[in-house]
Amino acid sequence: MVTGAVAANSVLALRARTVLTLAGEGPARGKELFAPLKKTDNGVLVVRNGIVENALPWREYSPPPQALVRDIGDVCLAPGCVNAHTHLNLSHLVRRAVFHRGFVAWLESLLPLLAEPVSPESHRQTLLDACADMAGAGTAHAGDFCGRVNVNPGIKPVHEAGRACGLELTHFCEWLGYAPPLNDGVYPWPAHCRADADSPQYGERCAPCGHSLYSTLPQTLREIRRFCSSRGKIFSFHLAESPEEEQMLTSGDGPLRDLYARLLPGNWRPPGLRPLDYAAELGLLGPGTLAVHGVRLSVGDMARLAASGAALCLCPRSNKNLGLGLPPARELMESGVLLCLGTDGLTSNDDLDVRGEAVCLREILDLPPEALVRLLTVNAAAALGLGNVGRLTPGSAAKFCILPESLAF
Numbered sequence: 008m009v010t011g012a013v014a015a016n017s018v019l020a021l022r023a024r025t026v027l028t029l030a031g032e033g034p035a036r037g038k039e040l041f042a043p044l045k046k047t048d049n050g051v052l053v054v055r056n057g058i059v060e061n062a063l064p065w066r067e068y069s070p071p072p073q074a075l076v077r078d079i080g081d082v083c084l085a086p087g088c089v090n091a092h093t094h095l096n097l098s099h100l101v102r103r104a105v106f107h108r109g110f111v112a113w114l115e116s117l118l119p120l121l122a123e124p125v126s127p128e129s130h131r132q133t134l135l136d137a138c139a140d141m142a143g144a145g146t147a148h149a150g151d152f153c154g155r156v157n158v159n160p161g162i163k164p165v166h167e168a169g170r171a172c173g174l175e176l177t178h179f180c181e182w183l184g185y186a187p188p189l190n191d192g193v194y195p196w197p198a199h200c201r202a203d204a205d206s207p208q209y210g211e212r213c214a215p216c217g218h219s220l221y222s223t224l225p226q227t228l229r230e231i232r233r234f235c236s237s238r239g240k241i242f243s244f245h246l247a248e249s250p251e252e253e254q255m256l257t258s259g260d261g262p263l264r265d266l267y268a269r270l271l272p273g274n275w276r277p278p279g280l281r282p283l284d285y286a287a288e289l290g291l292l293g294p295g296t297l298a299v300h301g302v303r304l305s306v307g308d309m310a311r312l313a314a315s316g317a318a319l320c321l322c323p324r325s326n327k328n329l330g331l332g333l334p335p336a337r338e339l340m341e342s343g344v345l346l347c348l349g350t351d352g353l354t355s356n357d358d359l360d361v362r363g364e365a366v367c368l369r370e371i372l373d374l375p376p377e378a379l380v381r382l383l384t385v386n387a388a389a390a391l392g393l394g395n396v397g398r399l400t401p402g403s404a405a406k407f408c409i410l411p412e413s414l415a416f
């Protein structure tokens with residue numbers, strides 16, 4: 008029988024071919040991304056009561072009598088990953104939208120699906136399944152865009168699913184649409200999240216966010232960016248994802264403009280600027296901003312984004328599935344932008360395992376594992392304002408993952 012005293016002082020020792028802790032590592036930009044990572048070959052990670060106690064060479068370790076010692080084999084053990092961008096409350100629409108035919112074809116196929124009825128129980132189960140899959144794959148924390156859906160609205164169902172699975176979440180409450188905001192004292196929180204904004208359980212980890220430059224009222228984008236800055240919250244929005252976005256913003260026409268025609272106000276005029284320039288003009292860039300995608304960025308855009316101090320989350324498998332190509336990840340790494348990775352949601356990706364984004368960039372663009380592991384851990388933690396997450400530092404929660412072999416050391 009396990010007594011309370013033993014359970015309260017449990018020791019787990021995990022021996023692996025390689026242990027990477029990223030202890031002492033800060034967020035990395037430019038050349039820093041490519042520096043070697045400190046590793047322990049034939050190492051052991053020692054966990055006491057769920058908290059990291061130490062990481063050391065196996066030959067130097069003497070387990071205490073109560074230790075549960077496990078050899079997890081010929082693998083590389085690393086900190087739990089941070090998925091900086093997903094859409095959990097759309098998980099019930101997995102594999103329903105059209106892939107590989109461009110952004111507008113994907114969006115046209117998605118819009119009617121959003122209106123389909125789904126039972127609260129079934130939707131709640133898909134939230135739980137998605138969170139369990141993420142946590143099981145070694146994701147410690149995710150940044151989640153909570154859009155308006157016609158079932159289980161708001162943050163609470165997502166938060167509860169994450170908590171049930173041991174997945175920590177940062178919630179971004181998404182504004183979508185051109186309706187003018189209500190001057191009701193709760194603005195700039197979108198209507199579907201207003202009840203959650205002051206939650207004692209998760210209000211601190213909530214922030215309003217914008218959907219994009221072409222689908223959210225510019226005044227709202229400006230005000231939520233200002234609000235987030237003043238509260239020390241991260242401001243996030245989709246940026247420079249597709250050629251159709253660029254066309255709509257620069258010339259005011261094209262298939263995305265046609266798709267949004269009935270939603271746009273009668274006095275809508277294109278800003279006549281490319282996405283990055285328009286975001287800068289609206290004052291959306293700077294420290295504390297997390298832009299998402301960046302597929303359509305020029306070298307000049309990258310330099311401007313890097314200089315602003317904003318972070319950028321890449322979602323390469325989502326971009327690839329929609330037929331948009333890959334973001335210019337190597338050039339972005341060299342530009343000095345603070346980069347991280349996200350899966351996007353199950354409406355555009357095959358799964359929510361963010362390690363898959365790094366594997367995609369490793370296999371297709373031959374990017375080095377040192378840089379990709381930093382994107383998965385310390386950089387994503389910084390982009391979400393999470394302090395010491397993404398490291399196996401003594402005293403930190405013992406959240407870890409096994410790196411896929413193409414990323415391993």
Ligand SMILES: [Zn+2]
Binds near residue numbers: 093152351
């Ligand atoms: Zn997204």
